[in-house]
Amino acid sequence: MPQTLDAAAVRSWCALALEALGREREEIDAINVYPVADGDTGTNLYLTVESATQAVEAVFAAHETGALVPAPADAVRAMAHGALIGARGNSGTILAQLLRGMAEVLADGDAVGAGDPGDGRHGGHRLALALRRAAELAREAVAHPVEGTILSVASAAAEAAGTAARADGAHGAGTAEAVRAAYAGARTALDATTGQLDVLGRAGVVDAGGRGLLTVLGALVRCLTGDAPAPFPAGHRRRESPVGADSAAEACDAEGGPAFEVIYLLEADDAAVARLRARLDGLGNSLVIVGGDGLWNVHVHVDDAGAAVEAGVEAGRPYRIRITHFVAAAEESRVQRAVVAVVPGEGLAGLCAEAGATTVLARPGEPPASGELVEAIRRAHAREVVLMPNDEALRHTAAAAAEQARTEGVRVALIPTRAAVQGIAALAVHQPDRRFDEDVVAMTSAAGATRYAELAVAERQSWTMAGICQAGDVLGLIDGDVAVIGSDLAATAETVLSRMLSAGGELVTLVLGEDVPETLAARLESYVREGHLAVDTVVYRGGRQSAPLLVGVE
Incomplete structure (x- = not known):
C-alpha cells in the first residue's frame, strides 16, 4: 500500500471512511447522548463525509479527459470544502473543521511522505502537524470547548502522532507509524470520555462524536498501511437500548x-x-x-x-x-404518509413545505446525494413516503435512497418527476387520507400530464437540437431538449409558451429565479391571457435556482 497521502490516497480515504461510517452509523447514533440525545450523530457524520467524498470525486472527474491526476493540494482542499458545505449536526460541523485544519497543512507542498526515503520518513512529522492544526482549529471554532468530546479525541490523536514523529531523532517516524500512533491515541482518549462527562457516565457510553472520528482515523490507517485497525468493540459501553424519542425529550426537559x-x-x-x-x-x-x-x-x-x-x-x-x-x-410519532421532494431553490422549498412536504434543496452544481435523501425520508417520520426527485439526473440517486429506506421499514413510492413544476403539479393533488396506491397514481398522473420547460443562458458555443448556439444566447428547453434559441429572455419565453400551448393546456406555472424582474411575469401572464383565454397562470418565486425561468403547462 502507498504510504504517501497523495490525491489518490485522499480519494481512497474518503471512500473507506464513508464505507466504515455506513456500517457503524446506527451504532454511533445509538450512543448519542451529548450535547443533545437526538440519536443522529452517526448519520450526521456519514452525510458530512459523503459530501466530502462527492467533492473529491468531482475533482477527479474534471481530470478524466486529461493525462494528469489531480494535485494532492486540490484533493485535500476539495475534501475540506465538501465537508464544510455538507456538514450536519454538531459533530459533523466539528469534523469539517478538523478536515479544514488538516488541509491547511497537507495542501502546502507535495503529498505527505512524497520524496521521502524508505517508508516515508518525515511524512510522519507532516501528518502530525496536520492533525495538530486540525485539533487547534476545531477548538477555536467551538464557543465553549468541553473535554470528553470529539475535541479530546482529536487532541489525543495529534499528540500521539507528534510523539511518534519525534521518536527517532531527526528522521522521526514514517507516515504509517504516525497514523497508527494517532489512531491508538484517539482510541485511548475515546475510552476515557465516559469518565470525563457526567452525562456519558450516567448513560454508560463513550462520546458519539469521538467514536465517529475514530472511525474516520481508522479509515486513514487502512488507506496508508493496508491494515484495518482492530475495530472498536460493537456495543462498547452501549446503553441497553438505543437513544429514542423518550430519552431525547427527557434530556431536553431535564x-x-x-x-x-x-x-x-x-x-x-x-x-x-x-x-x-x-x-x-x-x-x-x-x-x-x-x-x-x-x-x-x-x-x-x-x-x-x-x-x-x-x-x-x-x-x-x-x-x-x-x-x-x-x-x-423526539416526541413526534410517525404520521401515516409524507411527501419528500427535491427542489431547485429556496422559494420552492418554502412553497412545498407549506403544502406539507419535506424538502431537500438542490443548489446549482450541487445535487443531493442518496444519503441526504434517505435522511430526509427519516426526518419525515412517516410509515409511507412519496419521493419526488424532480430531476431526471437524480432518478437513480432517488431509487437508491428509496431502496435503503425500504430496508428500514418505510413504504416508499418513487414518482419519476423530471422537473420541479411536475412536482408542484403532483403535490397539488396529494391527499394523505386516501389509500396509498390511489394517492401515488393520482400524483403520478398529474406529474405526467405536465409538460415542462426551462430557460437558460448558454455558457459557450455548442450544437443543439435547434441549431448552433453562441455564448450568451437564451435557450428554451422543452421536456429536456433545446427547442428555441433566442437573444432575449422574454421573447424566448413567449416562443416556448406558444409551442407548449399549441398542444393545449389549462394551467401555466411560472417559477422565476432570484434576479428575474416581476415585469417578466406580468408580460408572460398577459401573453397567455391574450392568446389563450381559458388558460390560467400562476407565478412563484423560486429564489436562487439553476435556471432563470421554469415553465409548466398542465
Whole structure:
C-alpha cells in the first residue's frame, strides 16, 4: 500500500471512511447522548463525509479527459470544502473543521511522505502537524470547548502522532507509524470520555462524536498501511437500548436545553462572523462556526430560531437554512404518509413545505446525494413516503435512497418527476387520507400530464437540437431538449409558451429565479391571457435556482 497521502490516497480515504461510517452509523447514533440525545450523530457524520467524498470525486472527474491526476493540494482542499458545505449536526460541523485544519497543512507542498526515503520518513512529522492544526482549529471554532468530546479525541490523536514523529531523532517516524500512533491515541482518549462527562457516565457510553472520528482515523490507517485497525468493540459501553424519542425529550426537559438546532451556510467576511459569533453565543449554546475565506457553516442550539437566522442575515447571506425542533422531533410519532421532494431553490422549498412536504434543496452544481435523501425520508417520520426527485439526473440517486429506506421499514413510492413544476403539479393533488396506491397514481398522473420547460443562458458555443448556439444566447428547453434559441429572455419565453400551448393546456406555472424582474411575469401572464383565454397562470418565486425561468403547462 502507498504510504504517501497523495490525491489518490485522499480519494481512497474518503471512500473507506464513508464505507466504515455506513456500517457503524446506527451504532454511533445509538450512543448519542451529548450535547443533545437526538440519536443522529452517526448519520450526521456519514452525510458530512459523503459530501466530502462527492467533492473529491468531482475533482477527479474534471481530470478524466486529461493525462494528469489531480494535485494532492486540490484533493485535500476539495475534501475540506465538501465537508464544510455538507456538514450536519454538531459533530459533523466539528469534523469539517478538523478536515479544514488538516488541509491547511497537507495542501502546502507535495503529498505527505512524497520524496521521502524508505517508508516515508518525515511524512510522519507532516501528518502530525496536520492533525495538530486540525485539533487547534476545531477548538477555536467551538464557543465553549468541553473535554470528553470529539475535541479530546482529536487532541489525543495529534499528540500521539507528534510523539511518534519525534521518536527517532531527526528522521522521526514514517507516515504509517504516525497514523497508527494517532489512531491508538484517539482510541485511548475515546475510552476515557465516559469518565470525563457526567452525562456519558450516567448513560454508560463513550462520546458519539469521538467514536465517529475514530472511525474516520481508522479509515486513514487502512488507506496508508493496508491494515484495518482492530475495530472498536460493537456495543462498547452501549446503553441497553438505543437513544429514542423518550430519552431525547427527557434530556431536553431535564437539562433545560434550547428547543431548536439551527444550521446554515453563510457567505460573510471575517469581521462580520466575529460579531455573529458573539451574538449567537448570547442566544444559545453548542455554538460552532467553521470555515473561512468568505464561506462558513454555522451551528447553534437556541430557543429563538428566528433570531439566530436574523443574526445570519445581518452578518451576510445565509442559505441552506435548517431548523430542527429537538422535543418535537423526539416526541413526534410517525404520521401515516409524507411527501419528500427535491427542489431547485429556496422559494420552492418554502412553497412545498407549506403544502406539507419535506424538502431537500438542490443548489446549482450541487445535487443531493442518496444519503441526504434517505435522511430526509427519516426526518419525515412517516410509515409511507412519496419521493419526488424532480430531476431526471437524480432518478437513480432517488431509487437508491428509496431502496435503503425500504430496508428500514418505510413504504416508499418513487414518482419519476423530471422537473420541479411536475412536482408542484403532483403535490397539488396529494391527499394523505386516501389509500396509498390511489394517492401515488393520482400524483403520478398529474406529474405526467405536465409538460415542462426551462430557460437558460448558454455558457459557450455548442450544437443543439435547434441549431448552433453562441455564448450568451437564451435557450428554451422543452421536456429536456433545446427547442428555441433566442437573444432575449422574454421573447424566448413567449416562443416556448406558444409551442407548449399549441398542444393545449389549462394551467401555466411560472417559477422565476432570484434576479428575474416581476415585469417578466406580468408580460408572460398577459401573453397567455391574450392568446389563450381559458388558460390560467400562476407565478412563484423560486429564489436562487439553476435556471432563470421554469415553465409548466398542465
